[in-house]
Amino acid sequence: MAFLLNKSNLASHFRSHYKTTEDSIYLSRRGFHVQPGTREKALLAEDSALKPFKSYKKSVKQLKRIGDVLTIVVVAGCCYEIYVKATTREVARKQ
Numbered sequence: 001m002a003f004l005l006n007k008s009n010l011a012s013h014f015r016s017h018y019k020t021t022e023d024s025i026y027l028s029r030r031g032f033h034v035q036p037g038t039r040e041k042a043l044l045a046e047d048s049a050l051k052p053f054k055s056y057k058k059s060v061k062q063l064k065r066i067g068d069v070l071t072i073v074v075v076a077g078c079c080y081e082i083y084v085k086a087t088t089r090e091v092a093r094k095q
Contacts (some may be wrong), residue, residue, distance in 0.1 A: 036044070
């Protein structure tokens with residue numbers, strides 16, 4: 001009986017210890033908001049020399065859309081093929 005009491009105390013100790021370490025990890029990962037300095041603001045500012053290289057955004061978006069449509073078409077085709085095979089098997093069984 002004493003063993004069970006010691007075991008429950010031990011388990012509660014580990015649970016409480018785990019909770020405090022979990023909270024401390026959460027707080028350390030959270031970080032603090034700091035305003036960017038002048039160097040960071042300069043790095044984040046828009047550069048006119050890079051404008052010609054930003055024209056790819058529209059084509060990338062269009063390519064992603066084409067890829068999504070092709071994926072849907074391929075999946076639909078596979079489902080249709082599975083359906084056709086299943087129905088032909090069912091018809092062959094009935095005959």
